[in-house]
Amino acid sequence: MNKDLMDTKNLYFPEPVLKEWDNGVKQYSTKRGNTEVLISYVPPGTTFKHKHKEAQLGMVISGELLVNVAGYERKLTPLDSVYIAPPNVLHGATNCSNQEVIAIDVKRYNENEKYTAPNEYFLEPFEKRDLLPGMGVTFFVEDWIEVMIAEIPSNGGEMPQHKHKNEQIGICIGGDYEMTIEGVTYNMNFGSTYFCEPREVHGAINKSDHASKSINLFLPPRYHRSK
Ligand SMILES: [Fe+2]
Ligand SMILES: [Fe+2]
Known part of the structure; x- marks a missing residue:
């Protein structure tokens, strides 16, 4: 790959940077502009609490995590609910299970x-339907962001190339698929993250023989403009 192509690739599909914390938490961080996506690995017994100026939201991908936002606590299981911690709101998590938890933040x-x-800082599923034939999706909606979990069917399941005024960010959480942004194609697998600015052309295709799964974020919401 030449340097220009590499720079473009890194804009849409940044190389993750590993952050290792004293409490044993490992996070793979990718960033574009003012948005950071973290794939967090939380060991059993870990607990932490903090606040910061960034808004934060996330969900559990595997395992069970007790999440606390401003004193409201929920046990999150995979993909069941999205927590939102607005800027400067205290939030934290405890892994009281005996298994590692993987979460997206x-x-x-x-x-x-x-x-x-x-x-109470936790979003429940807003709607479940087929976005396209065989492409089951679940939406979580807040005024400034919409989260869409999507199944991409095997053997050619496709979200055709398109563009829109919403920013879109996505994370592969199962299987693999090809994501193309502005003509740059990347093979997404577990944890791969893409960043798509407004009006950048993008689409996805799953050429493998198993279904794939992704979490996609739209800013502002694209499919449901209000709750
Ligand atoms: Fe945080
Ligand atoms: Fe899109």
């Missing part, structure tokens, strides 16, 4: 964005 701060959250 997204941190973002833009001065012009208003980071709302539901009353």
Whole structure:
């Protein structure tokens, strides 16, 4: 790959940077602009709490994690609910199981964005349907962001190339598929993250023989403009 192509690739599909914390948590971080996506590996027995100026939201991919936002606590199981911690709101998590937990966390701060959250800081599924034949999706909706979990069917299941005014970010959480942004194609597998700015052309195809799964974020919401 020549340097220009490499720079473009890194814009849409950044190489993850590993962060290792004293409490044993490992995070793979990717970033574009003011948004950071973290794939977090939380060992059994770990507990932490903090706050920061970025808004943060996330969900559990595997295992069970007790998540606390501003004193409201929930036991999250894989893909069941999305927590939202607005800027400077205390939040934390405890892994009281005997298994490692894998979670996705997204941190973002833009001065012009208003980071709302539901009353008790946890979003339940808003709608489940087929976006395209065989492509089952589940939506979680807040005023400034929409989360869509999507199954991409095997043997050619496709989200055709398209563009829109919403920013879109996605993480592969199962199987593998090809993601193309502005003509740059990347083979997504577990943990791979893509970043797509407004009006950049993008699409996905799963050429493998097993279904794949992704978490996709739309800013602002694309399919449901309000809750
Ligand atoms: Fe945080
Ligand atoms: Fe899109």
